[in-house]
Structures are given as structure tokens and as C-alpha cells.
Amino acid sequence: MTIFNFFKPSRSAPVARDRLQILLQHERVSAGASDLIAKLREEILGVIARHVDIPADKVQVKMQRAEAVSTLEVEIELPNPVRQRRKEDTEAAA
């Protein structure tokens, strides 16, 4: 540290602003994505439950992020034997 540093304090605020902008851009996207996944999961479950008896925890939705594309992985585990809802139930649920 030279004597000149004493008179010219470091300007750290622009660094703080830039770091925050980059971080929050990323965090806002991932918070939005977890909402999206929750919504997708709920609706997928709704569609399947109209036709098959399925416990709520048997539908898994995952999102993999990559540079160019992101992929959505949906895993649905159907209990054996598959119990299809009767036609009238299906209509009532729909």
C-alpha cells in the first residue's frame, strides 16, 4: 500500500453491484423453474389420475439445465396391477 491509496479509497460498490446482478439473474431463473416444475408435476398427475389410480408421490419431474438446451425428465411409476378407472369415474373426474 502506497501513500496514494490512503487518499484514493477503493471503490468496491461497483463490484458489489455487478456480483449481485449476475447472481440474482441466475437465482430468479431457478426460482421460476422450481415453480414451473411444481406446476407441471401437479398437472401431469392430474391427467394420469383421471385414468389410473396413482399415489401423488409416484410422479417425479426433474429438470436438467445445460448450456444449449434443458431437458425435462418425467418419471411416472404405476402400481401393479394397473387399475384403470372405470369409464363413468373418468367422466366424473374430467
Place this chain on the structure above:
Amino acid sequence: MSQVLVVTSGKGGVGKTTSTAAIGAALALSGQRVAVVDFDVGLRNLDLVMGAERRVVYDLINVVQGEAKLQQALIRDKRLDTLYVLPASQTRDKDALTEEGVARVMEELRSHFDWVVCDSPAGIERGAMLAMRHADVAIVVTNPEVSSVRDSDRIIGMLDSKTLKAERGEYMEKHLLLTRYDAARAERGQMLKVEDVLEILSIPLLGIIPESEAVLNASNVGCPVTLVDTDSAPARAYLDAARRLEGENIPMVVPADRRGFMSKLFGRRAA
């Protein structure tokens, strides 16, 4: 019409309780009926900052659980007869707050007061959620510092998705209250500027509260800063902020403490 206001931040120690007390008192100064409600169950402090700690008999949890009537738990302020404090419990934990119980108490508070100001606990858990749940308006208290800004951003996201208003598809009104601001340091590039924080969080500015000794002095004596040292910089800033909340259009300034000649000469504090 009654308004429920939540004072929230995500991060702890940024000035939620101080701001709740100061703004609640400022609103009551104009003759409106105001209740300040402490949601920080287990770590109550609003009673202490308001100077009502020795008059607590019943608390929010007692009312939520039906063990006491609202009127029994509300403590009337000694200085302003339209200002009331509803303290949190110090012994119970936040699980004692039920969603339905809180809804009932908030409804009852609305029928008695013009403003219900809810002091949120820090964090993003149940207590903070319940504090914001019934709000019509939110004040996001933020320090010009990276971790506080980040947490505020998170809280803004929650206000837009987890409140009843947001769930009904209505717009959740949010205001930024920038506290512990030091204009000189911001000017020297050592602290985030008002504009930086506004650009990052992009919600309207309600006020800028300068860093000041008056805030600690006020909490030392258990009086909202807007009542004890009304000429101090933070008091003037809070009074302006309260008037903006009521819809008045007041130019935004950063009030400065008036300093004597000697303190100007020698008063530069080590930071």
C-alpha cells in the same frame, strides 16, 4: 379502509422492528388508529423497542389460540392513544401460530384499526410467511449491502407468490425502504447507491433512512425514533416515508443529522 402492512426483509438485523415502530408511530401521529403486531414468536422485541415490555400480559399466540381476547392482548401506547402493540409470545414457538387463527385475528384487527403493521421475523420460514400472508402492502427493508439485497430479492419473489393477494391474482404492492444508508460512503463508491439497489430490486422506493445514532438512542429508551427525536435525520425520513404510504407525493431526499461545529471537526467515526 383498513390496510394491512407487512415489514419484511429476509435478512435479520436490517431494521424491521425499528422501522415497524417508527412507521407505526408516524401513521398514528396523524390520528389514525394503528396496531403494530409482532410476528417474531420466540424472539419478541417490538414490545421492547416500543417501551411496552413491562405491560405484556397476553400475546398474539394467546389470541390466536383463543386463550385471550384481542382487547386483552393489545397494549395501548403511553404517548399516542391511537397506537397499540400486539406482542409476540416469548415462550412458545412459531408452530403455535395456526393459519386459521392468524386469519381470524387479522380480520378482527382490520375491523378495529386503520393500519395493521406486521413486524415479520427474519428468514423465509413459516413465521415470515404468516406475517406477509394477509398483507395489502409490503415494506421491504434493505441495507445497502450484498447479502441484504439478495435476501430482499428472495422475499420480493415470495410476496409475489405466497401472499393471499398474489394467490388471488392481484398485484402485491411493495415498497423499498433503504436503511442504514451513508450517502458520503455511497458517493465515494464504498457502498451500493440508492440507484444501484433500485435497479437490482426494481420496486418503488418508499424512503432512505440514513445511518444515525438517533436510532440506537431511541431503542435504548424504548420509544419509536419518530416520537423521541423528531428532528433527527432518521425520524424525518420515517415521517416522510409514512406520508408516502398514505399516498402523498413527497420529494425523495436523504436527510442528514444536523451536526455541531465540534462534531463536524472531530466527529468522523471509524467505520
